[in-house]
Structure formats: structure tokens, C-alpha cells
Amino acid sequence: MVLAIDIGNTNVVIGCFQQERILFVERVSTNQNATPLELAIWIKTILEIYEIRTAEIEGSIISSVVPSLNHAMRKAVDKIAHCPVITVGPGVKTGLQIAIDNPAQLGSDRVADAVAALHEYRPPIVIIDMGTATTLSVIDANRRHIGGVIAPGVGISLNALTEKTAQLPKISLEPPKKCIGSNTVSCMKSGILYGAAGCIDGLLDRITEELGETPTYVATGGLSESIIPHCRHKIQLDNMLLLKGLQLIYQKNMGGEDA
Incomplete structure (x- = not known):
């Protein structure tokens, strides 16, 4: 165990x-x-x-x-x-090809996500990890991690909105009944949830255009279940992705699987 x-x-x-x-x-x-x-x-x-x-x-x-x-x-x-x-860090076998300017800058959580995604899904793949920051990691058809996007997380955006304004209250991330809000709270919920979903959809459009082919979209992270259902792209939710990646990396380094 x-x-x-x-x-x-x-x-x-x-x-x-x-x-x-x-x-x-x-x-x-x-x-x-x-x-x-x-x-x-x-x-x-x-x-x-x-x-x-x-x-x-x-x-x-x-x-x-x-x-x-x-x-x-x-x-x-x-x-x-x-x-x-x-x-997870330098010297640990992952089997992941990292084709970015400085491979050491890639966070170990994104490494684990990528290792699991390559094991579970067909490349090219875009991994959307919604935590403190919202990160998009891109794996090309040749199974290489070629880069990605880092955007402010939903929690950071919401905290900034409430802390920097005098009259806006703290809210939960329950979805509003409609996009056009009729009161302050519903307007804020719409802006946060649909704004985050729209941001992801827009980034996926641009990434897909650059890749020249439609990748597999996979989402994970603590806030993904709140936001991804509101996206217009077909995105698979996999909140076990990080743990699956750590499991695979452990096996590679303890002799359970070849690197």
C-alpha cells in the first residue's frame, strides 16, 4: 500500500x-x-x-x-x-518528454497529471487543472509536453473581486439560474462561473487552432466540477488524474514498470 x-x-x-x-x-x-x-x-x-x-x-x-x-x-x-x-523532481523517472524552454520549471503536479493523461487518453491532449491557478498543459501527438497556459484560478479571481470592492459580498460557487443576473449575487455568480468557463473555452479554441487538430480535453482539480459543466467543449472530468500519475511514477521508480 x-x-x-x-x-x-x-x-x-x-x-x-x-x-x-x-x-x-x-x-x-x-x-x-x-x-x-x-x-x-x-x-x-x-x-x-x-x-x-x-x-x-x-x-x-x-x-x-x-x-x-x-x-x-x-x-x-x-x-x-x-x-x-x-x-517528484529532478532525478525521478517519469517517462515524460518535456519539450519546453526550461523543463525544470514544470511543476511536479503538472508532470504527474501529464504522465497519467498519457496512460489514460489518446494524444494530443490538453489537461485543464483547476486549483489555485488554472493551468492548461498541452501534450502533442508525439507524446511530448510542449507547454501550456497559466491563468488566475477561480478562487483568486473571486477573492480579488470581493476584497477590492466595497459593496460586493462573498458568494458561493453555486451556478445561477441564468446568465443575465437580476441581483448582485446572481450577477457575481454568473461572472465567475460563466466567465471561467468562457475563458477555458476560448483558450481551448486557440490551443486547438495552434495544434492543427482536435485534442482530447481532460479536466481535473478541486474546482473543475464547478466550472467544467458550463463549458461548451466536450471535456472529460478526471479528478483522480494526479493520484493516477503519482501511482505510475512510483511504479516506474520502484521497479514495477519500465521508464
């Missing part, structure tokens, strides 16, 4: 897989000041909820876009499981 952890700017995603089966996926808020003990308590509590004993954990894999938490998280895993830990 393998523990998989993705440290994001907003959430830490914690999951567990056994061979090909994903046992669970949970999210906790990212706290950059968390100590190894606090992180260990989070992990142990989640494992207990799913009735998984720490002795059953034979290995762990971590991806992170918050470098300040990496050491603390490794120590936390060691406290509860005493198992080998792989951190």
Missing part, C-alpha cells in the same frame, strides 16, 4: 493506492507553517478514518509546488510509516 501526497498552494491532497486500486482521496488546507508533527497527525487521522494501519504503508510519493513544506512532509511520513519516500 502506497501513500500519495500532493502539496498545493491551497490544499494538500492525500490518497492511498494498492497496486492498481485507489483506496481514497482527501483534501486538507495547506498550512505552510505546519510542523512535521501536525502533518503527521493529519495523515494518521485520515488513515484511521479509512481503517488503514500505518504498518500497511510500504512506500510514499510526494509532489509539491510549496518547497517550504517538502522537508516537514517527508519527516511527517517518516514519523508514522518509516517507509521509502519519493519526491
